[in-house]
Amino acid sequence: MAAPVQRRALWAEGLLLLAIALFCIFPFYWMVTTSLKTQVVALESPPVWTFTPTLANYWEVLFEDKVGASLINSIIVAVCTTTLAVVLGTPAAYALARFEFRGKQDLWFWFITNRFVSPVVLAFPVFLISRELGLRDTHLALILMYLTFTLPIVIWICTDQFRSIPRELDEAALLEGASQWRIFRSICLPLAMPGVAVSSILSFIFSWNELLFAYILAPKAAKTAPAMAITFMEGYDVPYGKIMATSTLIVIPVLIFALIASKHLVRGLTMGAVK
Amino acid sequence: MTAHVRRKTIIAFLGPAVAALVLVGIAPLLYAVWKSLHNFNLTKQAQSRFVWFDNYATVLTDPVFWQAMGRTATLFLISVPIQIALGLLIAIVLHRPGLTFFKTLTRLSLVLPMATTYAVVGLLAQVMLNQKYGVVNQMLGWIGIDPINFIGDPTNAFIAVIIWDIWQWTPFVALVLLAGLSTVPPEIEEAATLETKSQWLVLRYVQLPFLIPSLVAVLILRTADTLKLFDMPFTMTRGGPGSATEFIAVLIERVGNRQFDIGMASAQAIIMLAITIFLARLYIRFFYREVN
Known part of the structure; x- marks a missing residue:
């Protein structure tokens, strides 16, 4: 008697899982298939599910509509800000994990509050300042501003990582006469590489996705891919295939990174509140 | 236990990161506070002058600001309970x-x-929700519902933002709560399931206490992110039609970037930031006391 009931429950659970997965994935399926449609096919009403795919949209956006250049801008900005965040953030994380000093709690609290500051608060003053300094529409302005979220992520995740390294290692090295910097550089940092990798991936994803700073600070030469994608909506004739091709090009790298770091993405989004 | 570390060493390790965050985080914030005390419009920079708290007085009595706040609160109050x-x-x-x-x-x-x-979520929403060519309306047609004008109608556009917010953030809430569930000691959970068949009782009396920290994290982060919400509605509707989806961050962007009134936008942004921090602290105080 019990077995069929259990089996039915298992089926129900399986179907529920399938529904959840489909709900999450369907928009991506639609995005990719639309990107392979010509404008004529994309404007069929009702929409068609089977058609002859074409890569023409990708060709056009990459080479005629400067999406290629904006993707390169996005890569430059995301890679540079991530590198900078790791270079500045790992020593700070080490200090928070290992040293005792006054005001440590306050420093933590200050790092946490960065998660709550909306870019819209900082965007206008930075717009004015960067205009004065001649930094408007440069990669540098975006690289620096993205530190407001990449640096805290690196510090959080790496502090956790450094704490998990046994202190005995440090102490042994200290007895050998190694300097703190050398212990950090040669012993702890290599052991903390998993944390560095995870926080780098998360920094990359968040910088890659950012729109508001990019939209306000980099209108032309340094325009990033998300800011480029939204310009397609401004004409009268909305090119569906091209918009979805651009979207696919933007989203594919972050999805790959997100899957690689899937276990840690939530940790990054909650700034360590959830392990 | 801790090694005696000289002040100089600590500064060498922490200094660069702190200096960078002051430069990009604090300095612009202070500059925003300074500008918020000015009557400062980009198109009329010559007329810029110090006006004390005039901008704040204007913002606090401005129905447009409070309507945008109200919209943001409505979005939060509808979508976050569904997400949870x-x-x-x-x-x-x-x-x-x-x-x-x-x-x-x-x-x-x-x-x-x-x-x-x-x-991209905003762009996807545009494409999938289109009244004529959108796949969502096609699917609604399969179950006998007439095509809905999602983007063009104020109420429907608001509903569309809610739907996509739920699509994007329910998984996040699910994974945070899943992490919370895994903190329940397995032996307690097993003992409880042997005691009762009711999943509800297990949830209420065994799992829920362990979920409180996750729920607090969800509430705080969803509050902060809803107040920040800009990209998706901006891309999907530009805040429209009319001002139906003009959430607080979209409003501030419009005032600062499209009306060039940076003094006013700064005052709005500072007030928004104050509200964010106030709410975050309120949650922590209110919920953590419940646990302890």
Whole structure:
């Protein structure tokens, strides 16, 4: 008697899982298939599910509509800000994990509050300042501003990582006469590489996705891919295939990174509140 | 225990990061506070002058500002409870033993929405919700519902933002709550399931206490992110039609970037920031006292 009931429950659970997965994935399926449609096919009403795919949209956006250049801008900005965040953030994380000093709690609290500051608060003053300094529409302005979220992520995740390294290692090295910097550089940092990798991936994803700073600070030469994608909506004739091709090009790298770091993405989004 | 570390060493390790964050985080914030005390419009910079708290007085009595705040609160009050309810359901299903392989796949697919570029979510919404060419209306047609003008109608556009917010953030809530469920000691959970068949009782009296920290984290972060919400509605509707989806961050962007009134936009932004921090502290005080 019990077995069929259990089996039915298992089926129900399986179907529920399938529904959840489909709900999450369907928009991506639609995005990719639309990107392979010509404008004529994309404007069929009702929409068609089977058609002859074409890569023409990708060709056009990459080479005629400067999406290629904006993707390169996005890569430059995301890679540079991530590198900078790791270079500045790992020593700070080490200090928070290992040293005792006054005001440590306050420093933590200050790092946490960065998660709550909306870019819209900082965007206008930075717009004015960067205009004065001649930094408007440069990669540098975006690289620096993205530190407001990449640096805290690196510090959080790496502090956790450094704490998990046994202190005995440090102490042994200290007895050998190694300097703190050398212990950090040669012993702890290599052991903390998993944390560095995870926080780098998360920094990359968040910088890659950012729109508001990019939209306000980099209108032309340094325009990033998300800011480029939204310009397609401004004409009268909305090119569906091209918009979805651009979207696919933007989203594919972050999805790959997100899957690689899937276990840690939530940790990054909650700034360590959830392990 | 801790090695005696000289002040100089600490400064050498922490200094660069702190200096960088002061430069990009604090300095612009102070500059925003300074500008918020000015009557400062980009198109009329010559007429810029110090006006004390005039901008704040204007913002606090401005119905447009409070309407945008109200819209943001409405979005939060509708979508976050749904996200928590659905997220809890998903987390409970994923937490049950069995079907491990399918559960891993489902978990991986849950990661995708929250990593998706928010601007792209807005674009996807435009394409999928179109009245004539959109696949969502086609699907509604299969169950006999007439095509809905999602983007062009004020109420429907608001509903569309809610739907996409739920799509993008329910997985996040689910995974946070799942992490919370895994903090329940297995032996307690097993003992409870032997005592009662009611999943509800187990949830209420055994699992819920362990979920409180996750729920607080969800509330705080969803509050902060809803107040920040810009990319998705901006891309989908530019705040329209009319001002139906002009949430607080979209309003501030419009005042500063499209009306060039940076003094006013700064005052709005500072008030928004104050509200964010106030709410975050309120949650922490209110909920953590419940636990302890």
